[in-house]
Amino acid sequence: MxxxxxxxxxxxxxxxxxxxxxxxxxxxxxxxxxxxxxxxxxxxxxxxxxxxxxxxxxxxxxxxxxxxxxxxxxxxxxxxxxxxxxxxxxxxxxxxxxxxxxxxxxxxxxxxxxxxxxxxxxxxxxxxxxxxxxxxxxxxxxxxxxxxxxxxxxxxxxxxxxxxxxxxxxxxxxxxxxxxxxxxxxxxxxxxxxxxxxxxxxxxxxxxxxxxxxxxxxxxxxxxxxxxxxxxxxxxxxxxxxxxxxxxxxxxxxxxxxxxxxxxxxKPFACGIVIHPTIDGCIQLRNETGVGANEVEAIELRAHPLVLELTGKREPKTGLESKFSVFHSAACALVRGDGSPTAFTDEAVNDPTLIALRRKVHVTTDPNVHEASVDIVLKLKDGRTIEKKIERAIGSHEKPLSNAQIEAKFRGQAAPVIGAELCDKLLATAWKLPSLGKASEVTAASVPTPVQLATA
Amino acid sequence: MxxxxxxxxxxxxxxxxxxxxxxxxxxxxxxxxxxxxxxxxxxxxxxxxxxxxxxxxxxxxxxxxxxxxxxxxxxxxxxxxxxxxxxxxxxxxxxxxxxxxxxxxxxxxxxxxxxxxxxxxxxxxxxxxxxxxxxxxxxxxxxxxxxxxxxxxxxxxxxxxxxxxxxxxxxxxxxxxxxxxxxxxxxxxxxxxxxxxxxxxxxxxxxxxxxxxxxxxxxxxxxxxxxxxxxxxxxxxxxxxxxxxxxxxxxxxxxxxxxxxxxxxxKPFACGIVIHPTIDGCIQLRNETGVGANEVEAIELRAHPLVLELTGKREPKTGLESKFSVFHSAACALVRGDGSPTAFTDEAVNDPTLIALRRKVHVTTDPNVHEASVDIVLKLKDGRTIEKKIERAIGSHEKPLSNAQIEAKFRGQAAPVIGAELCDKLLATAWKLPSLGKASEVTAASVPTPVQLATA
Known part of the structure; x- marks a missing residue:
């Protein structure tokens, strides 16, 4: 130009x-x-x-x-x-x-x-x-x-x-x-x-x-x-x-x-967007197979090089670091079915089961795989091999979260912080944003009183 | 490395x-x-x-x-x-x-x-x-x-x-x-x-x-x-x-x-450092020749390309813009002998004498001239040509301002703002920085009272 x-x-x-x-x-x-x-x-x-x-x-x-x-x-x-x-x-x-x-x-x-x-x-x-x-x-x-x-x-x-x-x-x-x-x-x-x-x-x-x-x-x-x-x-x-x-x-x-x-x-998952296809796929594999961590021989991923570049931490030490570990994320999704904030805590990252399993996660990078896709091969000790191809993860533009899923995500985050009751009130206020006389009604509704916290 | x-x-x-x-x-x-x-x-x-x-x-x-x-x-x-x-x-x-x-x-x-x-x-x-x-x-x-x-x-x-x-x-x-x-x-x-x-x-x-x-x-x-x-x-x-x-x-x-x-x-002059050799030279030419603006045919400068790149404004409209004009700076230095803040005011930049003279300033760039040097050729209408070569300007590392010159610069700036009396007191306090019990003695000394302003 x-x-x-x-x-x-x-x-x-x-x-x-x-x-x-x-x-x-x-x-x-x-x-x-x-x-x-x-x-x-x-x-x-x-x-x-x-x-x-x-x-x-x-x-x-x-x-x-x-x-x-x-x-x-x-x-x-x-x-x-x-x-x-x-x-x-x-x-x-x-x-x-x-x-x-x-x-x-x-x-x-x-x-x-x-x-x-x-x-x-x-x-x-x-x-x-x-x-x-x-x-x-x-x-x-x-x-x-x-x-x-x-x-x-x-x-x-x-x-x-x-x-x-x-x-x-x-x-x-x-x-x-x-x-x-x-x-x-x-x-x-x-x-x-x-x-x-x-x-x-x-x-x-x-x-x-x-x-x-x-x-x-x-x-x-x-x-x-x-x-x-x-x-x-x-x-x-x-x-x-x-x-x-x-x-x-x-x-x-x-x-x-x-x-x-x-x-x-x-995001449906509380981590870098490039791991989302892996988490989506591993949760699906968990739901479909019900395998336990000790049955797994290996989890093989074929992904775009950006996945390792951004989230290649093999041995994360803290919850924060685990958000940048495709290895931890895959293990936690397969064992716990979790990609929410509770999957990326200091507790989760130091769980011996997850530590052992994340070391069985192997990533092959391939620039021909789309950044928003992943191919997963789950190998079990009994010799079975299960493949899962994720073209686009949940939460992507092609598979957007519904309003109900956004609400569920909202509650999963907000209720532990401000209590379930206030969380519902806040959510209702937020959806009404276009008709609020003052935008500050939202911030007021986000603040717990001591009573609300005690009953949360 | x-x-x-x-x-x-x-x-x-x-x-x-x-x-x-x-x-x-x-x-x-x-x-x-x-x-x-x-x-x-x-x-x-x-x-x-x-x-x-x-x-x-x-x-x-x-x-x-x-x-x-x-x-x-x-x-x-x-x-x-x-x-x-x-x-x-x-x-x-x-x-x-x-x-x-x-x-x-x-x-x-x-x-x-x-x-x-x-x-x-x-x-x-x-x-x-x-x-x-x-x-x-x-x-x-x-x-x-x-x-x-x-x-x-x-x-x-x-x-x-x-x-x-x-x-x-x-x-x-x-x-x-x-x-x-x-x-x-x-x-x-x-x-x-x-x-x-x-x-x-x-x-x-x-x-x-x-x-x-x-x-x-x-x-x-x-x-x-x-x-x-x-x-x-x-x-x-x-x-x-x-x-x-x-x-x-x-x-x-x-x-x-x-x-x-x-x-x-x-800086001895209140503008971009690359113009300083020009101002220094033009002030020297003024002091040595005593020429008036109407005697000048042309002021020719040979300088590093950076000079025009940084300060090439030919027709500055405001005091601020004039700091980025080697043309205005040369003219003002030759006519008024001034490179201080008063040389870069709206008044100065709109002075018809300076406007006419700055249009007679011509710059030739030459990467072989050092950034801190300038060659000046002053051509007068009577046919005389006077050359001035500035290797390093006053205020450069090679020709540093003395403490007395720093004090003069300080007074030239500060006295008009806070009055001469407070200015002297502030200057004395500032030089004593290493022995001040509290650094804030300096800031306190910089603030005029209404009385001091009235008598300034």
Whole structure:
């Protein structure tokens, strides 16, 4: 594509112009599903040690409390709330995925938008509008540089997410086009986050910081703090500096007509998306054969090289590390039928049965196998061999979770944290997002009282 | 160099170990000069519109006030104070320069360290120690990736500065080695900032945000928020993702023996460093010839291509833009003998005499001319031709500013903002940094009372 000089401005014009009436009903519905899934993840992760430590470090720096930490109830300023909710929504690696780019869209965008909406008393409908626009911006910018940008080592959820958060919050603050351009420029210059951080607490920091920095970009622009007019496309702007691929048609082509936000998917399993076909297949094999761990001779997987690259930890030591181990995941799925957060705990990773079985998992990589597929051969000690071919896993765009499955996932995460009763109330409130007078009804409904916790 | 896996840890060990007794006296003295120069710049920029707008946007998000905005007196939390002082110290493009990398070292490091020192009641000596270590870390990391990293479009003051701020604040918080490693990892994943932002308010945001994010990295690590152990050197860490050059010997070689912090230089002119030889030469020509603007036929410059690349604005419209115009700078130096902040105002850039003269400035680029040199040919209407060859400009490492010149620069910036009397008091306090019981004596001395302002 020839050099363009109007990408940032054209995108800003669309962001400012895209009222909810211009968003198709089906995209709005997917937006609500995105919101509900994100909220369940944020509640599910709310009591994680990672969140505790971030609060320990940063609460002292919060401004006047205007917004609520989901599932906990601490009140912080909107920017710190965006950070903390972004961390908690990602810490279980259970959030949503834009499969074309492996962006987890809601973490940066919904975390920023809800915290800001609560601060300013904004309606659920406006929040939904802003969130969908933010997710669209984030995924399109991701598409424009993927895969080179990701292959280089950028954690695209953070690098693209900061634009999505800026766009969403920019809408909530009703920025004009020039200020929206500046907000995108401020986002561009804060686009960062390295894949090296995977397997540490800092991975979850990425969507949180992208939410916080994107929101700050919008507030700065609102105050007239100016920036480049070509933050995305300039020779020393985001796309050229952070990628060798720059396809601006991915950003501007069909804008408002085709929707990346409608392609969002929701993980049924609490780990890296590339292991999902393996877990899906191993759970199916468990259900179909009922084999015990001591009957297994070997579990042979044929998978895309990315599977080992991203999740090749053979001997994970902690629950967190086990999310990056296809070996542990396969063993746990076959023995326990579990791919939920309870499959990735310190208990599970140190279970002698699972340790023994994961050492019987062998992975052959083959670039001809699709990233979203796997071929599994289960060899038993009695000589039987059972094959299972997973073309696409549950939760993929081809086999999306139903609303009922999203609800079940929500309850599985949220009920242990805030109690079953509050969990149901929160879920009901979340589905009603488009009609809520204030988006903050959701955050209020996420916070347990001492009585509710005692009866949980 | 072969792949190394201990760069971040070895650096962290040195940071933790490097008490003031291990810093040579001459390096300490340069550290004080760095501090004084930075402080003058921060006071000089304190009332700039860029600072006003940042405060307008972000004061609402500040936590409990523990630290002081230099030269103004607003009190904010330490992280926001670091941001604002980082912005004000850079906004006049008058701050210090590590000439090997064009890093402006003090902005990220001193802004973070002083705000945190004030919050915790830390002594001037400890602040000086932390600042020198932080500058050393920042410049060495810069050296390891320069020039490729900068050429690619990264604003190295921000990308390297965040490490320096993390190191300095990590020392003030007395992090152990493991936590210092995490702080550097958190800094690595926040390393960003694009050169595209030059000429906008967002350029000054870079050292400020690097200060704020580096300090936050140290606070997070102190609370046990973990990160990569190889944030700098991992295949998907800072150096590999943000550069094609990775020379880790620049980071670890001679650590504690040779000092990049001793190579800091201080700008005599309030603009991009590559124009300094031109301004120096034109001021000399003015003093030697006494020519008036209407006697000039042409000013011909032969300079390194970087000069036009960085400062090639032919028709700057604002004071800010004029800092990136070698044409305006040459004209203003020849007519007014001025390279101080008053040379780069909206008034100066719109002066008809200077507009006419800058159009007579012609630049020939030649890669064989050193970046720090220039050949000037002044052609007069009466047929005379006067040549001036500037090998190195005043303020360069070869021709450093004396303490008296640093003081004159300080007064030229600070007195108009806080009054001459307070300016003298502040300067005296700043030079005494190593013996101050509390570093915050400096910030207190920088704030004018209404009475002082009225008599200024």
């Amino acid at each position: 020839a050099q363009r000089t109007d990408v940032t401005r054209a995108l800003a014009e669309w962001i400012v112009d895209c009222d909810i009436a211009k968003i198709p009903e089906a995209v709005q519905q997917e937006g609500v599903r995105t919101f509900v899934n994100w909220l369940g993840c944020a509640v599910g992760g709310a009591r994680h040690e990672t969140v505790d430590r971030a609060l320990d470090a940063l609460t002292q720096f919060s401004g006047a409390p205007t917004s609520t930490v989901i599932g906990r109830g601490e009140r912080l300023d909107a920017l710190h709330t965006a950070l903390i909710n972004g961390i908690s929504s990602h810490v279980l690696d259970y959030d949503d995925t834009h499969l074309k780019t492996i962006i987890h869209p809601a973490g940066p965008v919904a975390s920023a938008a809800l915290a800001v909406a609560e601060r300013h008393g904004i309606s659920g409908r406006e929040l939904l509008n802003a969130m969908i626009v933010g997710v669209e911006v984030e995924c399109r910018i991701g598409n424009s540089v993927y895969p080179d940008h990701y292959d280089r080592g950028w954690h695209i959820t953070g690098t693209a997410g900061v634009f999505g958060a800026a766009a969403a919050v920019g809408r909530l603050l009703k920025l004009d086009v020039q200020k929206m351009v500046w907000a995108l420029g401020l986002a561009a210059t804060q686009s960062s986050n390295l894949r090296e951080m995977f397997g540490t607490m800092t991975k979850s920091f990425h969507p949180g910081r992208a939410a916080q920095n994107g929101a700050a970009s919008a507030y700065l622009a609102a105050a007239g703090y100016d920036s480049s007019n070509q933050g995305i496309e300039a020779p020393r702007g985001f796309a050229n500096v952070l990628s060798t691929k720059q396809d601006y048609n991915e950003i501007l082509g069909g804008l408002g007509e085709t929707w990346e936000a409608a392609l969002n998917s929701y | 072969a792949q190394r896996t201990d760069v971040t840890r070895a650096l962290a060990e040195w940071i933790v170990d490097c008490d003031i007794a291990k810093i040579p006296e001459a390096v300490q003295q340069e550290g004080v000069r760095t501090f004084v120069n930075w402080l003058g710049c921060a006071v000089g920029g304190a009332r700039h519109e860029t600072v006003d707008r940042a405060l307008d946007a972000l004061t609402q998000f500040s936590g409990a006030p523990t630290s002081t905005v230099i030269g103004r007196g607003e009190r904010l939390d330490a992280l926001h104070t670091a941001l604002i002082n980082g912005i004000s110290s850079h906004v006049l493009d008058y701050d210090d320069t590590h000439l090997k990398t064009i890093i402006h070292p003090a902005g990220p490091v001193a802004s973070a360290a002083l705000a945190v020192a004030e919050r915790h009641g830390i002594s001037g000596r400890e602040l000086l120690n932390a600042m020198i270590v932080g500058v050393e870390v920042e410049c060495r990391i810069g050296n390891s990736v320069y020039p490729d990293h900068y050429d690619r479009g990264w604003h190295i003051t921000g990308t390297a500065g965040v490490f320096g701020a993390a190191a300095a604040v990590g020392r003030l918080l007395k992090l152990d080695v493991q936590k210092m490693v995490w702080a550097l990892g958190l800094a690595a994943t926040q390393s960003s900032n694009l050169r595209e932002m030059f000429g906008t308010m967002t350029k000054s945001f870079h050292p400020g945000r690097a200060a704020q994010n580096g300090a936050a990295s140290a606070y997070l690590a102190a609370a046990g928020y973990d990160s990569s152990n190889q944030g700098i050197e991992a295949p998907r860490g800072f150096a590999n993702v943000l550069s094609t050059k990775q020379d880790y010997n620049e980071i670890l070689g001679g650590l504690g023996e040779t000092w990049e912090a001793a190579l800091n230089s201080y």
